[in-house]
Amino acid sequence: MQSRTPAPRATGRPRSAAANAAILAATRAALVELGWSKLTLGDVATRAGVAKTTLYRRWAGKNELVVDAVAELFDELELPDRGTLAADIEGVVLQFAAILARPEAKSGLMAVVAESTRDDLLRERIRASIVERQKRLVLEGRARAQLRGELPLEPDPGEAARTVDLIFDVVAGAVVHRTLVSAEPADEEWVRGFTRLLLLGLTGAAS
Amino acid sequence: MQSRTPAPRATGRPRSAAANAAILAATRAALVELGWSKLTLGDVATRAGVAKTTLYRRWAGKNELVVDAVAELFDELELPDRGTLAADIEGVVLQFAAILARPEAKSGLMAVVAESTRDDLLRERIRASIVERQKRLVLEGRARAQLRGELPLEPDPGEAARTVDLIFDVVAGAVVHRTLVSAEPADEEWVRGFTRLLLLGLTGAAS
Amino acid sequence: MQSRTPAPRATGRPRSAAANAAILAATRAALVELGWSKLTLGDVATRAGVAKTTLYRRWAGKNELVVDAVAELFDELELPDRGTLAADIEGVVLQFAAILARPEAKSGLMAVVAESTRDDLLRERIRASIVERQKRLVLEGRARAQLRGELPLEPDPGEAARTVDLIFDVVAGAVVHRTLVSAEPADEEWVRGFTRLLLLGLTGAAS
Amino acid sequence: MQSRTPAPRATGRPRSAAANAAILAATRAALVELGWSKLTLGDVATRAGVAKTTLYRRWAGKNELVVDAVAELFDELELPDRGTLAADIEGVVLQFAAILARPEAKSGLMAVVAESTRDDLLRERIRASIVERQKRLVLEGRARAQLRGELPLEPDPGEAARTVDLIFDVVAGAVVHRTLVSAEPADEEWVRGFTRLLLLGLTGAAS
DNA sequence: AGTTAACCGAGACGGTACGTCAGGTCTTTCC
DNA sequence: GGAAAGACCTGACGTACCGTCTCGGTTAACT
Structure with missing residues (x-):
């Protein structure tokens, strides 16, 4: 590391x-x-x-x-099987929000992202040790939802990867923006609303 | 200012x-x-x-x-009537992505957000001159979509405000995350995919 | 001025x-x-x-x-007739020492003298408004002593002027050095000793 | 230092x-x-x-x-045996005048003396590294003159110390005042006149 | 009684130096 | 040869005064 x-x-x-x-x-x-x-x-x-x-x-x-120092913080994210895709999403989003609420994550993460806009090596380091590392959560959640029949199988592997990336950006981006820019807590109520939006967007059916 | x-x-x-x-x-x-x-x-x-x-x-x-210096950049965002809600969203997201692609926005925005995690006055300044200032776009887009009948009227004003905040966090967050953290371009293809997800999430019906 | x-x-x-x-x-x-x-x-x-x-x-x-500002301070020096040359000298030296003991004189005088080493106009200003201005005391004291017969008449006017300058430098220099450099008070005891030395040097006879 | x-x-x-x-x-x-x-x-x-x-x-x-920086300049003062007290005094006064004529001494010395009027530590530093350090010259000159029989032995040590201080203030003060305040050169002629005055003051007999 | 020119206060301006602090590097001694 | 200690060079910090300037407004002498 x-x-x-x-x-x-x-x-x-x-x-x-x-x-x-x-x-x-x-x-x-x-x-x-x-x-x-x-x-x-x-x-x-x-x-x-x-x-x-x-x-x-x-x-x-x-x-x-x-x-x-910050990358280690995100390794504690887990995705236990909570029974439904909605519950899985809500659970991991709340966990993520909790980490982002900690000052060492808040203060450090955005700063290095800012620096990375001018430093390719740093950007790559962030991608490798934070972004790609945590995409496992999206992959795991999707696989489990497909097993449950909540999500259809995606035959095109390219499209599947693009969707993973999109979901990751939407989830992480929304929580980060809510927490740091809007400076409002990503509490249970907000997470419920966000999950509803996301799930509806993914499946086209109300949760 | x-x-x-x-x-x-x-x-x-x-x-x-x-x-x-x-x-x-x-x-x-x-x-x-x-x-x-x-x-x-x-x-x-x-x-x-x-x-x-x-x-x-x-x-x-x-x-x-x-x-x-950065706040002035976002004042050039506009929301011309492009005929449909989907087109309106795609248009403004592309505009937003274009601004975020400029180095002066990239480099400056994240850094001040990072600093704002430890400085309440700074956070308030950012909210006032950037965040709240640009929520006008969401309000305008929603009003227009409601006129067109694309979105239902929301009778509860508290719920309406929460939805505006949520949409803003999702849109801004996703674009910022895509651009700065994932460091991939928010190009037309990505914007189309993102808009489909968002629109479906808002209306429950495919665009 | x-x-x-x-x-x-x-x-x-x-x-x-x-x-x-x-x-x-x-x-x-x-x-x-x-x-x-x-x-x-x-x-x-x-x-x-x-x-x-x-x-x-x-x-x-x-x-x-x-x-x-400092020059005005020295205008209060006076030379009342105290009966003998020794008494006149002691009197004016004590007066001079009293002025130099005041912080506004101490602090300002040496500083402008220091500055005047690199500024001819300033040096001339100091000479005119302080040095030459106070030589009147030496002239007056000598004239009075000559009237009393304590000092011989000096026939050569050039030599007379040189002696006035010398006495002024010795008196002013000694008091300034005692007060500011040695940082000891020019009290009555010291002034008596100094006057004895000066008078003996001028007349060759003990006071 | x-x-x-x-x-x-x-x-x-x-x-x-x-x-x-x-x-x-x-x-x-x-x-x-x-x-x-x-x-x-x-x-x-x-x-x-x-x-x-x-x-x-x-x-x-x-x-x-x-x-x-200035203190080091005065360490080059020496008092070689020139045969008589008058010659010794003239020699060292000329040496001292020569140092004071150098711009680095002129400009620096008076300035720090001025500052020392408001800074006890600085005053003590000046006394220790310049004043007391150079009193050696007066002590040495007097001892030599006493050996030669030009000056009487002083039995009272307190009085002896007071005399040393007085002579130092008179000599240093006069030269400094002549050089910096009156801004006239302390040349050989002036030094002769000053030495005559001082010697007469010390011994009561013309040189 | 007006005119008018220089005065006055306030405070922003372009500068220069201050004394401090952090970033990185180098040099020493010890392990 | 790694590690602790701390001196080193570099360069930016934010502040304080400098001496100048530009305002609006005042004041006395001369019409």
Whole structure:
């Protein structure tokens, strides 16, 4: 997950494994307290009980570090079988909203996305470690709904991929916009309304 | 639109009106060339042919300045009558996508949203000068569709307002996410697919 | 005493006479509170109840203003007849020391002298309004001592002038150095010792 | 000689020794070219090939820096045995006058003295590194004169110290006043006249 | 009694320097 | 050879004053 992974050496003192986790945790703690723009690498190093040099040896800069620190947050998303597609969607959207409500996610995620508009490597890093990584949820949910007969099978694989992408953008985008731009909570009522809209859009039949 | 608007005086040298426009234009130019994080107020001042102090006399900081500079971009959104609701939506979404594709919008918008997660005044400023300001498009489109009979009248005003907010979050969120996070172009094909989903979700009937 | 005295006009509003005094008094007050380096012309203008422009219309800058403000302090030096040359010297030296002990003199005098090392006009202004102006004390004291027969008449006028200059430099220099550089008080005991030295140097006979 | 001397550490990169000398030399060069009031720490840093932060790490500000830079100038004063007290005095006074004629001394010395009237630490720094440091010359000269029998032994040590202080104030004060305030050269003729006055004052007998 | 020219206050303006802070790099000693 | 420590260079920060300017408005002397 680090940005700088030189060929493993046989000689010299090995890198402390504990340091990596400490640095990422310290980064999240600093995001909570200070937000992205006031977070400094020197401060993160101090919190992690590590020298600044160690930090630079493992990450190229603030952006890469924050992407890794934030990406871990989304790995806790799960999609247990809640019986119906509507319940599955509502469940995962609420989970996603809960993560986005946490200050370390809020503050960090949008900032690195902003930075990524001018940095191709950073954009790719975000796509790989956040976006593509979480599309599994859409795939899993769709497969399960198809098994239940709630969604038809899509014979064209290209069209299927496009639909996954569209759904992902709609879901993630709506929640992010609601939470961060409109600055209103994505609470149960809102999630119900959104799910109804989405489901209707997907199936053409009222939930 | 400035952040610092003391009670208008009768005395003293009046503020240069030309300076405001020059500064906002310079800000957008700097966003294009440098992006948000490398944009410096000193550089903006130089580009605008203005002293740094003049800039600080009118805006509290980088964030407020960028909000004003970016907000102007969205004022060019229009909603001409394209005959059907589907066409109206496709048209405005494409327009919105076109603006978001411009580097000064990309780079600036997400950054100030990120900052706004830790700054209530900034969040309010964004809401007032961007979000609420552009909800006019949703209102106008809905009214027109109702006249055409494409959408039913909504008797409950609270529910109507909630629907407007939901639609705005879904539309804006999806386009932003597609463009900036997924980093794929919101081209005609994608917009068609998205509009179909949205319209179906709103009406329950295929477009 | 102002630095800018344009040719007097016949028409137009005349300059406020009260303003000059108010400005010089405000300058001294600011010197007491802030010292030379933290004194700002804007602050002096405010204290004097005057616009900054008014101040710049009359003085070229901080240095010229301070010279004028400080010069007035030394005009209160007097040389009453105390009966003997020794008493006259002791008296005036104590008076001089008392003025130099005041913070507005301390802080301002050395600063303008320092500035005058790089500004010929300023040096000339200091000479004219402070140095030459106070040499009257030496001249008066010598004349009185010669009348009393305590000092011989000096037939050579060039030599007489050189002696006046020398005495002035020795007296003023010693008191200034004692007060400001050595930072010890020029109290009665010190003044007695200094006067003994000076008088012996002038006459070759113990006082 | 620096103002900030934290307890020496064992760890971390040590401070560059070369930088100190380069900074003080650059300070003197800037004093010559610009004078005290136009000297900026940024410029000094540039001249010394050093970052501004390095400079601030070692000195508290402009005043402390200039005191150190100027103090070094006076260390070149010497008192070789010239045979008689009169010759010794003339020699050292001429040397002192020569240093004071140099622009870096002129411009800097008076300015820091002026500042010291409002800053106790700065005054103490000046006393320690300039005044007390150079009193050695008076002590040495007196001791030598007493050996030669030109001056009587002073049995009372308190009185002896007072006399040293007085002589120092008279000599330094007179030369400084002649050079900077009266703005006349302290040339050989003036020094002869001054020495005659001083010697006569000390011994009561013509030189 | 009007005219008129210079004054006055207020405060914005283009600048320059300030002293601080963060980003990254380099140099030292220790492990 | 990694790691902690901290000095280093770079460059931007936001502030304070500088001295100038542009306003609206005032004031006294000269018509």
